[in-house]
Amino acid sequence: MTIQWLDLDTVPALPGLFLQALLRRGATGKELPNLGLRTHTSINPQNLAAYRKVCGAADSSLLPPAYPHVLAFPLQLKLLTDKRFPFPLLGLVHLENSIQVLRPLAGLGPFSISVHVENLKPHDKGAIFSIITCLEDQLGLLWRGDSRVLCRGVKLDGSPEAPLELPDVPLTTRGQWHAPSDIGRRYARVAGDYNPIHLSALSAKLFGFPRAIAHGLWNKGRVLADLAEQLPDSGYQIDVRFKKPLLLPGDVTLESSADAATGQFTLASSHDMLHLHGNWQPLNH
Template sequence: MTTTWLDLPAVPALPGLFARAALRRGVRGQTLPDLGLRCAISVDGKKLERYRQLCGFSDDGHLPPTYPHILAFPLQMQLLTDASFPFPLLGLVHLENRIRGVRPLGGMGPFIVSVHVENLQPHEKGAVFSLITRLEDQLGLLWEGDSRILCRAVKLGGQPAERSEEITLPLEDIAHWQAPADIGRRYAAVAGDYNPIHLSAVSAKLFGFPRAIAHGLWNKARTLAALGERVPAAGYVVDVRFQKPVLLPSAVTLQASNPASSGQFKLVGNNDVPHMSGSWRVI
């Protein structure tokens, strides 16, 4: 599928997009649009510092490896609420996430951020697709993200793709931290992601959760901050699979294999409840 790119003159405003998402109901088809969105975006230094503090990243002169998701979020929202996108945004589930760092994320921009969707496939619980995000500068690609997202309301023919391999390396505890009751609201204030399931117990219960849950990308960011130099500044791939949600408040433990050019990790809660598992490798 060839992507038809729309270059935006400015970053989309989120309030109208949230309203559009709230009003959207029902599946309108089973074909992903060929629309892609691009925009020149610069980093807000104050917001970046708040993000670093919230996720545990030190200021090493580079953007955190998960920060391009923050820059791209308004474009992602506009694309997933566009009339050509067939699935309602509310109810989509972020299952897996891959980031690939091609070159060091230095500087504050402006960068070209782009988003598009592709690779719609059957899943045992519905259908999954990839939301692809790219960050580029004048020299080309810096970073790429692939968010695999589930829509339960769609059933496709064919066999679901095989799952990626499970943890096979020995792991040891390397970090512990608290996920406080307000982390969903604090992360939303930085990331812009005000999904009700993250904000309070009252709003989360409307969607079937007993309490608010932590953002999956906060879990991943906090994990990468704790992994530190296991993941280099460039030339890496990090994959994660989101498992059971982190109910707020909670205490979690990060387990990881020994530092090497490739490795594995998992984030667990009380009684070894699996919240997230993943791997890194140098490319």
């Protein structure tokens, strides 16, 4: 698929896009647009500091490895609310997330950031596709993200692919923390993602949840903060599968394998409810 790139002068403003997302109902097709969005951006040091605080990440000369998702969120929202995108934004489910850190994430920019969608496939609960995000500097590609997202109820031809299962490895407790009832609102103020399911019990109940749930990318960012000493500065990939939602408030335990070039980790509640399962590996693995 040849991507038709639309270059934007500025990062899109969020309020109008949220309104479009709320008003959109029902799928309008079964093909992804070949549209991609690009713009230039720089990092706001106050926003970066707030992200580190809400995710428990230590100060560093390098950006937290999941932080580029925050930079990309306005572009992602604009693409997913475009009339050419066939699925309603509300109700999409983030199933998997993969990030590749090709070179050290140093500096505050300027950067070029781009998003597009691809790889639409059948899933046993609907259709799944990728939101691809790329962060570049003057030397080229720095970071690449692949968010695999489910749209329920869409029927595509073909059979769903069986998920690749990771081998069992010994895991030990790496960290434990409390996710407070307001962590969804706090993360939303940093990341811009004001999905109602994360904000309060009242708004989450409108979408079938008993209480607000934590953002999947907050879970991942918080996990990576605790795994920072196990990861190199660059040349690695982190894959995560999101499992059961983390209801707020909640207490969770991070377990990981021993320090090595490759490894696995899980995040689970005290009653053994699994919230995510992931692994890290070198890019040339």
